[in-house]
Amino acid sequence: MKRFSIVVAVLFSFYACKETPQKEEQKQVNEFAIVIHGGAGTILKKNMTPEKEAAYKAKLEESIKKGYEILQNGGTSMQAVEEAIHIMEDSPLFNAGKGAVFTHDEANEMDASIMDGKTLNAGAIAGVKDVRNPISAAKLVMTNSPHVMLAGAGASQFAKEQGLEIVDPSYFYTKRRFKSLQRIKDKEKTELDHDEKQSFYDEDIKDSKFGTVGCVALDKYGNIVAGTSTGGMTNKRWNRIGDAPIIGAGTYANNATCGVSSTGWGEYFIRAMVAHDISALMDYKGMSLKEAAQEVIQNKLTKLGGTGGIIAVDRNGNMVFEFNTAGMYRASMNSKGDMEIKIYKE
Template sequence: MTSISSGNDFALAIHGGAGTILRNKMTAEREAAYHAGLRRSLDAGRAVLADGGSALDAVSAAVMVLEDEPLFNAGRGAVYTSAGKQEMDAAVMDGRDRAAGAVAGICGPRNPVLAARAVMEHSGHVLLIGESAMAFCRKRGLAFEEPAYFYTEQRWQALQETLAMQKSGTDDQDESRRHGTVGAVALDRHGNLAAATSTGGMTAKSPGRVGDSPVIGAGTWADNETCAVSATGHGEIFIRYAAAHEIASRMRHAGQSLEEASRAVVMDMLAPAGGSGGIIAVDRLGNVSLPFNCSGMYRGVVRGDGRLLTAIYEEPLADFERP
């Protein structure tokens, strides 16, 4: 089940990336760690919304937690390019007026989602890249970290394995290496929507490659009239099909529900084109949809009752802290 309905209270959905570790390779300890990371993210966003805060603040808070958790491919857990560097992308969008900000190809700001938000709030632009984006972040006083902070042995070894497979001509079937992202979407108690997405990209990607996460309308979208969307998957395909905006367009012009539109895009449009991945979305009524077309998607939902519901594979969302 991917669709969840709401009353008039707030709603927050998060993802830690589609293309999970295969179930037969997932240990109980590691699975518990993923659920714990998702719950921390949900709780951070929930605290903002429960206090009457904005959807924009909630998605920022939720994504920051995921960026700080090395298990997920964003911020501290970002993967490496083929040159052995980390290049991170992020975006935020405010459904009230379609204000948006994004960064691409950066490494240094502790939380790329805050860099994207700074672009939205303190520049006349939507997307800044590379060294110019870094200079902007320094000028804004964002917290920076040294390269050692972002290093994880797991990501470094994944790069070596992927490079070895590429050299031998072996096809990499591991979805967890081919794509991974974090994101959040929210509806606040004032009826406003927002979305945020952050990623390290694809393991062994070409230096300078930018996926769908910072592309407004592809990996990130929010509009109070329809929905907020954060995507995760094969970015090139999501860009070509303007995946996030396509969901909103189907709702606006074809009268489809959030679940109808999101499932049609993920299952009927992206999947046949090779667009492995998924999306999280919430509409202006608080309905939530979480479809994916791959092995799994780290995901979670929280509402006004405070229950932190998470899941990884094709299974119902569950409260792992309650009997």
């Protein structure tokens, strides 16, 4: 009996020692923090003019600073995420809101979602054509309805009843996005063999899958919120819906672990449940946010054939950008006011 007690004591000490490094990793690094993204894809410096690069960086800076000011002044992560995303939705630079891409039928169909890490409540809308700021509609689905997701005409009707700004669909027209659709449709009509068509899709169309904006924030009260908004995929048909409005794929938040917003080839993010999987690895396997994000994006998603990336913040204020593409429009600010804005892989 005495020998058994000694063995138990030794084993207990051994496992207690093993737990020590994990406890050290759980120190608070930021009182509050915010990260944003404006989409990922084959974003190469050689294809970017100085003027265009400056425009993207200026808009990312405007968005991240808006969210940061809200958090710094004691506002909530919900307010910060919504307002930061509004700025990107109102810009024609990003595939969300004003800059939404066109479907095969030459319309704009937008999706968005948001999740509260404290309550695990969430809201999403899909396929709306006349709501100026889809992220706000998603938030109101979460706070003012018994549902999680509304779609199409019903989602637009709900947004109107809630007093959101409804615009004529022509508001979302931009020459750049419309020309992109026409180029793709013209290519589709060209007589190409199977291999040539596949090459065209791989090289010319793939980035049409990646346009999304998102934000994740941790506020001074320890609450994490994640939000994502998108115009979907250029030339999409049949009311296709990607990962952006799907809780667990495009958006997830849990105060016990982290908040995540995704951007990439939505079909793969749905199959891998990317956003939730990162949280689950932290919860069930004790991984850090960085380890979990790398495992999901660089291993699981990549093996499936998916491309894209995520932004994330954990409960201790650690911030992560993880992507397997050539670039991702992204920015972050911590509670010290340090700002980082990047576009290319570095």
